[in-house]
Amino acid sequence: MSSAPTHSEASATAASYRHRRTAPLAQRRGSWTAASLLAAAAVTVPPARAQDMQEQELAPVTVSAEAQTLLEEPVAAGSNLGLSAMQTPASVDTIARDQLEERGDADLIDAVTRAPGLSELAHPGNGGSALSARGFTGSSSVMQLYDGVRQYGGVGVTFPFDTWPVERIEVLRGPASVIYGEGAIGGVVNVVPRKPTRGAIRNEIQATVGTEDTQRLAFGSGGALDERWSYRLDVSGNRSDGSVDFGDSRNLSLSGALQWDPSAEWSIRLSHARGWQKPARYFGVPLVDGRPAPSLRDKNYNVADARIRYDDQWTELNAQWTPNDATTVRSRVYYIDSDRHWRNAEYYDWLPASGQVRRSSYTEILHDQWQLGNTTDAVFRHGLLGMRNSVSVGFDVNRASFQHANNSPYGGSSVVDPYDFERGGFINVAGTSPRYRNEATQYALFVEDRLEVTPRWSVLAGLRYDHARLSREDLVTGQQSFARTFANVGWRAGTVYNVTQDLALYAQISEAADPVSALLMLSTANSNFDVSTGRQIEVGVKQTFLGSKGEWTLAAYRIVKKNLVSRDAADPARSVQIGQQSSRGLEATLGISLPRGWRIDANAAVLDARYDDFTESAGGTAVSRNGNVPTDVPERLANLWTSWRFHPQWTAAAGLRYVGARYADRANSLRMPSYTTTDLLLQWRPRKDLTLSLRGFNVFDRHYFTTAYYNQTQWLQGPGRRVELTANYRF
Secondary structure (H helix, E strand, O other): OOOOOOOOOOOOOOOOOOOOOOOOOOOOOOOOOHHHHHHHHHHHOOOOOOHHHOOOOOOOOOOOOOOOOHHHOEOHHHOOOOOEOOOOOOEEEEEEHHHHHHHOOOEHHHHHOOOOOEEEOOOHHHOOOOEEEOOEEOOOOEEEEEOOEEOOOOOOOOOOOEOOOEEEEEEEEOOOHHHHOOOOOOEEEEEEEOOOOOOOOEEEEEEEEEOOOEEEEEEEEEEEOOOOEEEEEEEEEEEEOOOOOOOOEEEEEEEEEEEEOOOOOEEEEEEEEEEEEEOOOOOOEEOEOOEOOHHHOOOOOOOOOOEEEEEEEEEEEEEEEEEEOOEEEEEEEEEEEEEEEEEEEEEEEEEOOOOEEEEEEEEEEEEEEEEEEEEEEEEEEEEEOOEEEEEEEEEEEEEEEEEEEEOOOOOOEEEEOOOOOOOOOOOOOOOOEEEEEEEEEEEEEEEEEEEEOOOOEEEEEEEEEEEEEEEEEEOOOOEEEEEEEEEEEEEEEEEEEEEEOOEEEEEEEEEEEEOOOOHHHOOOOHHHOOOEEEEEEEEEEEEEEOOOOEEEEEEEEEEEEEEEEEEEOOEEEEEEEEEEEEEEEEEEEEEEEEHHHEEEEEEEEEEEEEEEEOEEEEOOEEEEOOOOOOOOOOOEEEEEEEEEEEEOOEEEEEEEEEEOOEEOOOOOOOEEOOEEEEEEEEEEEEEOOEEEEEEEEOOOOOOOEEEEOOOOOEEEEOOOOEEEEEEEEEO
16 A cells, blocks of 8 residues: 655656656655665755746736647646646546636635536545545545645645645546555546746735635745746635634645756755645534425534644655656655644534434544655656657655544533524533554555557556555553554556547556555554455547647546445444445546637536445444445536636636535435536736636525535535635736
8 A cells, every 4th residue: 555656847858749747746755764865865966857947937817718738738647757638548637727717716625626527525524625536535535636745644635725826736537546556546636836937036916805704815926036046935815704603714825945956957846835724613504304404504503612723734855857858867855744623513413302403522633643755756768669668667655653632432412502502612521632643654666658659559557566564552551553564556557549649549447446444544443454446447538629729538437446344244243345336437528719709618427336235234234235326426517617708808707516416325315416506707907917806606696515524414515605806916
């Protein structure tokens, strides 16, 4: 098992490669032995990037209907070889910086879920970041990376959360263990931050005010200090009172990087990012007699001294050496630290007899997590029997520690009137204390190869071996609870055939692994289980047309995941690893620039997800859920965004987001209805350096639910209508 592989900026090289690569390398941090640090340092002393030596300008803020051929841009999430989306035998998409600016999604999850086939199931318990893709859900199945690096263990991701410092978001759908290790059967989301550039120094300031007392302020600056040094700095802060009572939130994000290019062959970059969050202390509302109650839409039943706080920091030293067009060597050493604190009354139940709400599960939890690691790889481009060949080899090593404190068994209870109540205070029955510490030492070896059999036909294969040693210490007794080794091999084989220069057919088969639960939170009971494995078959087509003013893709896939933890039909109290879950579906995307300033981007996903062999305990009885849809999985998803530049200084745009019905329980008896939200934009650019944007989100004030909390009869509601005015000034 393991964490993520490596990705980074690869300079484009051979003339046969249409694009150069400036993409991040994913990694874990091999840290614990001096050997791994020395290995990283050896490559770090002299790295550089030939591509970043080229001057890059900040993207203009105006909304433009000009074509962008994202299919031909390099996508680090799909390969270590610097391939474009068109060259990759998988479903990979990019949300570019100008799209983020146009759509105005300040929250990262809002931006990510405009990508095809992704939906959110975010709540405070998972750090507000969990996603669903291709029938699989949560941080143990849909991996999230920051500049190609993952936070190991699937605990839940609380950084990044703001789109201001983001350059682009890359999405790979389907199994990705061959690139990133365990925990990516559903897909991978890679958030790429803005980087230092070689152009003149450019600055940007943005301010937003809106309903619900929303206020945002952001500043960005970057460029070359001289012929060798360049930098990037981004700072942003957000606050809002939210759409529910007691729903205020605050956050602050800081990221910066300093880059040294001592020569055309070497590049070294030191970067640091930190985020502080106090998200809304909101855990949803209870169903009333088994149904959502519109009268509870703005209610929040948490206690007065409730608390949620996240503090994350990521530090990295990244080196790249490009001695010639045929060779690129990359290495990164990184350190991640996260502190999280929850103190809330988390469960709310409707009491039919009295018409009141019972609050229970008064929960206090603290996380103290750190991770140190290194990822190093080398890419070689050469000839093989008269054919062009590219190969990437590397290793990934890290050490991670996770300490958990709580007040289990989470006692405390109170009953309040659903409409008029005193919040009261937090009840701590058992007392909060450190309970356990999990530590993991992980390493991985990986190789990837792409062979151009003919100018039109290429084949790609990859293999990754992951090994992790996990131990758990009971901090109450001072004893070791268990020590366990996990190992897994992920692989992928695929092919791309270009019918024409602009039309490609592809097929792939891949195998990946998911842990039975978050590895760094693995309990003694779950430590006896092995990883679950999944295999996917995918075929698809990608095409650019109208002189690259349009592009479309279509993918069909089937994934089968085995070794789910299920209940023993003969003994419901006993868990066995015999279950199976599968999904199959179609995904389509379309982007096209039309005459008279029009631009349309659309995507849709149709999914059939099922438990094939799964049993759970219900009232002490083993009950089969075979044929049921997994929880929080919408089987229909669609997004549409259209913009019209009706005047050189004016742009209007509208977006639709459709999420199909989902189930809150495995019995499929509680169905969260589908919903469609509508966003509108009117943008004016009175001068070249100033842009004013008026945005409306969920303008028809659709009442909808995003997910169920751990209590399946307690649902979180999506935000209501919001209006924001933004001013952006560049200088």
